Amino acid sequence: xxxxxxxxxxxxxxxxxxxxxxxxxxxxxxxxxxxxxxxxxxxxxxxxxxxxxxxxxxxxxxxxxxxxxxxxxxxxxxxxxxxxxxxxxxxxxxxxxxxxxxxxxxxxxxxxxxxxxxxxxxxxxxxxxxxxxxxxxxxxxxxxxxxxxxxxxxxxxxxxxxxxxxxxxxxxxxxxxxxxxxxxxxxxxxxxxxxxxxxxxxxxxxxxxxxxxxxxxxxxxxxxxxxxxxxxxxxxxxxxxxxxxxxxxxxxxxxxxxxxxxxxxxxxxxxxxxxxxxxxxxxxxxxxxxxxxxxxxxxxxxxxxxxxxxxxxxxxxxxxxxxxxxxxxxxxxxxxxxxxxxxxxxxxxxxxx
Numbered sequence: 066x067x068x069x070x071x072x073x074x075x076x077x078x079x080x081x082x083x084x085x086x087x088x089x090x091x092x093x094x095x096x097x098x099x100x101x102x103x104x105x106x107x108x109x110x111x112x113x114x115x116x117x118x119x120x121x122x123x124x125x126x127x128x129x130x131x132x133x134x135x136x137x138x139x140x141x142x143x144x145x146x147x148x149x150x151x152x153x154x155x156x157x158x159x160x161x162x163x164x165x166x167x168x169x170x171x172x173x174x175x176x177x178x179x180x181x182x183x184x185x186x187x188x189x190x191x192x193x194x195x196x197x198x199x200x201x202x203x204x205x206x207x208x209x210x211x212x213x214x215x216x217x218x219x220x221x222x223x224x225x226x227x228x229x230x231x232x233x234x235x236x237x238x239x240x241x242x243x244x245x246x247x248x249x250x251x252x253x254x255x256x257x258x259x260x261x262x263x264x265x266x267x268x269x270x271x272x273x274x275x276x277x278x279x280x281x282x283x284x285x286x287x288x289x290x291x292x293x294x295x296x297x298x299x300x301x302x303x304x305x306x307x308x309x310x311x312x313x314x315x316x317x318x319x320x321x322x323x324x325x326x327x328x329x330x331x332x333x334x335x336x337x338x339x340x341x342x343x344x345x346x347x348x349x350x351x352x353x354x355x356x357x358x359x360x361x362x363x364x365x366x367x368x369x370x371x372x373x374x375x376x377x378x379x380x381x382x383x384x385x386x387x388x389x390x391x392x393x394x395x396x397x398x399x400x401x402x403x404x405x406x407x408x409x410x411x412x413x414x415x416x417x418x
Contacts, residue, residue, distance in 0.1 A: 112124070163201055167284045192230075193241045196279065204302055209310075218317060221359065239298065243294050247290075319401065324358075324362070370403060374398050381395055
């Protein structure tokens with residue numbers, strides 16, 4: 066795909082992925098016809114039917130209370146022409162680069178050794194539609210080159226593979242339902258069987274044929290058909306790079322404190338395994354992360370204050386020192402500004418009543 070084609074594909078996706086309020090802000094800057102398109106009026110009719118039970122006057126009053134005028138908002142019901150302002154948004158820059166890389170991204174069978182490093186994980190092959198998400202990982206890798214020293218200082222090769230595997234798994238969770246819908250359509254169109262022999266084609270073969278189709282020209286088409294998904298994946302890529310960079314920087318700063326009570330003699334312990342996305346993400350995609358160091362020490366990183374945990378284990382410590390009928394297990398807690406670390410506790414089955 067040439068640069069011009071990538072730009073054109075990106076325009077189509079951006080126009081379809083803009084939110085109503087983003088379009089509304091741009092309506093005054095974009096030339097529009099004197100009379101709204103019939104499709105805009107139909108969408109507006111559906112809108113006030115859903116919001117105001119079909120009462121247009123009531124709906125317009127509601128619009129005015131929010132500072133909007135229905136007539137002025139009608140053009141925003143349709144995708145607007147994309148201008149240079151749109152390409153100042155970070156996700157649109159990511160989208161353009163994803164499309165450029167996807168146009169010559171190597172297939173699974175032809176990946177370089179470096180690209181195959183993620184396959185060390187036993188579960189890499191279990192990520193649905195993993196090939197579809199490789200261009201997003203490629204963009205993330207490019208961005209991480211700016212933090213190469215940080216990565217080498219904080220992560221082993223195995224730890225880096227864990228990090229990338231987690232990212233691909235996350236993207237798959239976001240996009241698999243849409244791709245399953247597209248796969249089902251592909252199966253129906255292809256017939257799901259051999260027309261000559263009359264035998265059905267195994268589901269795995271259909272899946273492989275579909276993935277091969279995705280990676281041989283249909284990638285951009287899927288993003289055009291599902292532009293909101295394209296935006297979500299790009300925004301998640303941007304957030305992942307920012308959040309993981311922040312996490313690794315915090316780890317490097319606090320590493321000596323995490324190892325202060327450890328029997329490890331090396332002060333330069335790196336992360337050899339991690340599991341992000343524990344619990345619900347919040348604050349622009351930040352999540353709880355469990356990590357294992359080369360020494361075997363395990364910690365939980367929480368991207369929020371851990372003062373409550375610190376106080377709780379302080380209370381248990383006080384109880385242990387003041388005649389508690391049973392000793393309480395105390396976990397190490399490192400409280401920092403806006404985030405913290407808690408010692409990992411392996412769950413075990415209760416051995417008695």
